[in-house]
Amino acid sequence: MKLLQQALGLGLGLGLASLSTTMAAATVAGPVQARQLAPRAARSEDFLVQLHKNLLDIESITGNEYAVSNWLANFLREQDWTVELQEIAPKRPNVIAYPPGVQKGKARVLLTTHIDTVPPFVPYRVTKNATTTTIWGRGANDAKGAAAAQIVAALNVLDRSKELNLPADALALLFVVGEEGTGDGMKYFSSHAPHNYTHVIFGEPTEGKLVCGHKGALGMLLNVTGKAAHSGYPHLGVNANNLLIEAMAILLAIEKFLPSSEKFGDTILNIGTMIGGTAINVVSPASNATVAIRLGASTPENVRRIIEKALSPIVKRAAGMGGKLDIKWPLLGYPPVDIACNIDGFKSETVAYGTDIPNLQGTHQKWLYGPGSILSAHTLDEFVTLSDLNAAVTAYEKIILHTLGIKA
Numbered sequence: 411m412k413l414l415q416q417a418l419g420l421g422l423g424l425g426l427a428s429l430s431t432t433m434a435a436a437t438v439a440g441p442v443q444a445r446q447l448a449p450r451a452a453r454s455e456d457f458l459v460q461l462h463k464n465l466l467d468i469e470s471i472t473g474n475e476y477a478v479s480n481w482l483a484n485f486l487r488e489q490d491w492t493v494e495l496q497e498i499a500p501k502r503p504n505v506i507a508y509p510p511g512v513q514k515g516k517a518r519v520l521l522t523t524h525i526d527t528v529p530p531f532v533p534y535r536v537t538k539n540a541t542t543t544t545i546w547g548r549g550a551n552d553a554k555g556a557a558a559a560q561i562v563a564a565l566n567v568l569d570r571s572k573e574l575n576l577p578a579d580a581l582a583l584l585f586v587v588g589e590e591g592t593g594d595g596m597k598y599f600s601s602h603a604p605h606n607y608t609h610v611i612f613g614e615p616t617e618g619k620l621v622c623g624h625k626g627a628l629g630m631l632l633n634v635t636g637k638a639a640h641s642g643y644p645h646l647g648v649n650a651n652n653l654l655i656e657a658m659a660i661l662l663a664i665e666k667f668l669p670s671s672e673k674f675g676d677t678i679l680n681i682g683t684m685i686g687g688t689a690i691n692v693v694s695p696a697s698n699a700t701v702a703i704r705l706g707a708s709t710p711e712n713v714r715r716i717i718e719k720a721l722s723p724i725v726k727r728a729a730g731m732g733g734k735l736d737i738k739w740p741l742l743g744y745p746p747v748d749i750a751c752n753i754d755g756f757k758s759e760t761v762a763y764g765t766d767i768p769n770l771q772g773t774h775q776k777w778l779y780g781p782g783s784i785l786s787a788h789t790l791d792e793f794v795t796l797s798d799l800n801a802a803v804t805a806y807e808k809i810i811l812h813t814l815g816i817k818a
């Protein structure tokens with residue numbers, strides 16, 4: 411019972427009293443009966459809202475996912491699923507869940523999203539006006555909205571397995587840690603869990619559209635070593651700031667000539683940080699900059715070669731002056747990602763943000779869908795509307811059936 415009270419966050423005034431009673435009775439009676447007694451009532455809007463709220467209430471900033479992973483594992487066990495906590499690092503478990511009857515790693519369709527969030531934590535809050543109920547808080551759409559909707563959609567589809575003639579090995583769920591960091595959760599899953607899915611449905615805020623693809627990614631660090639001198643006697647030193655600025659000017663000049671494609675658009679640069687120098691009257695002894703590159707075409711290796719070639723005159727000149735311009739690639743990244751996006755009744759679009767999709771190796775068909783907008787994700791005003799959250803459940807059900815070739 412304690413578990414269930416935590417799981418459902420009882421007494422939160424969201425009209426869950428009757429649901430709680432049903433679930434409590436079912437749990438006391440054991441998991442098999444829970445499955446027979448609970449489901450239909452359990453898939454109410456309240457069930458979805460409460461699941462979403464519980465996920466948002468648990469802070470899970472990247473690196474601190476332990477509590478949310480364990481809560482989710484318990485919740486899925488309450489639904490009679492088999493749950494594996496896959497520790498990718500101490501206290502950082504991915505949650506892998508198989509419905510009754512599905513063998514580990516043998517499902518056809520995998521539904522997945524991430525349960526870590528960016529900082530800072532923003533508490534859960536609901537506002538209502540005449541037309542719209544809006545749910546605010548960290549993870550509301552990125553990506554706990556997708557997580558809640560995927561779970562409810564999976565349960566709904568399994569409830570209808572007889573009617574739909576659902577194959578026994580239809581689906582499994584995966585909730586990873588670390589997506590907002592290095593993608594280490596998905597990378598670990600990819601290299602450690604046996605998998606052979608025909609389709610993988612990823613969840614991120616896509617405004618309820620199917621995403622047809624996203625740009626590739628590459629991260630660059632320029633590190634310049636100069637030599638300090640009195641600013642009145644610059645010939646005695648090597649100014650690292652000057653060299654860095656020249657290098658940046660070249661990058662800005664070549665940006666529009668980097669590879670592009672009709673589908674993914676231009677390759678775009680973001681000079682994210684520039685640090686340099688020690689004082690106003692000292693020739694700068696050191697500087698560095700980081701640059702994010704989002705690829706509209708080609709491969710990271712190719713774009714890397716183009717940039718290194720363009721910067722090579724400055725690299726040579728820096729060395730000739732007794733300084734050094736190092737080009738490093740802390741993120742080798744991936745090429746543009748092609749995703750399936752044709753299902754009747756869905757709008758589709760191409761996006762510029764990155765996802766965990768390239769971190770899962772395999773020949774599976776990829777899908778990307780989720781409620782809420784990337785425009786509010788990562789802000790203090792992150793939100794999802796209740797109607798979008800509800801719509802996402804229906805949409806995930808449609809996508810699941812489409813990938814299984816079931817016409818409903």
Ligand SMILES: *[C@@H]1O[C@H](CO)[C@@H](O)[C@H](O)[C@H]1NC(C)=O
Pocket residue numbers: 539540541542544
């Ligand atoms: C209600 O809130 C939504 C979302 O914040 C907003 O788009 C809409 O204009 C509001 N409607 C009214 C009648 O204030």
Ligand SMILES: *[C@@H]1O[C@H](CO)[C@@H](O)[C@H](O)[C@H]1NC(C)=O
Pocket residue numbers: 606
């Ligand atoms: C993966 O699936 C394909 C097609 O469904 C099948 O031919 C293959 O044997 C499977 N591989 C493994 C390792 O299960």
Ligand SMILES: *[C@@H]1O[C@H](CO)[C@@H](O)[C@H](O)[C@H]1NC(C)=O
Pocket residue numbers: 633634635636695696697736
């Ligand atoms: C950058 O250069 C400085 C010397 O100017 C050096 O101390 C530092 O380790 C370098 N950083 C990297 C990442 O190479």
Ligand SMILES: *[C@@H]1O[C@H](CO)[C@@H](O)[C@H](O)[C@H]1NC(C)=O
Pocket residue numbers: 631633685686687696697698
């Ligand atoms: C960038 O420069 C700053 C200031 O000199 C230094 O503290 C930092 O370590 C440098 N970063 C790298 C990656 O070298």
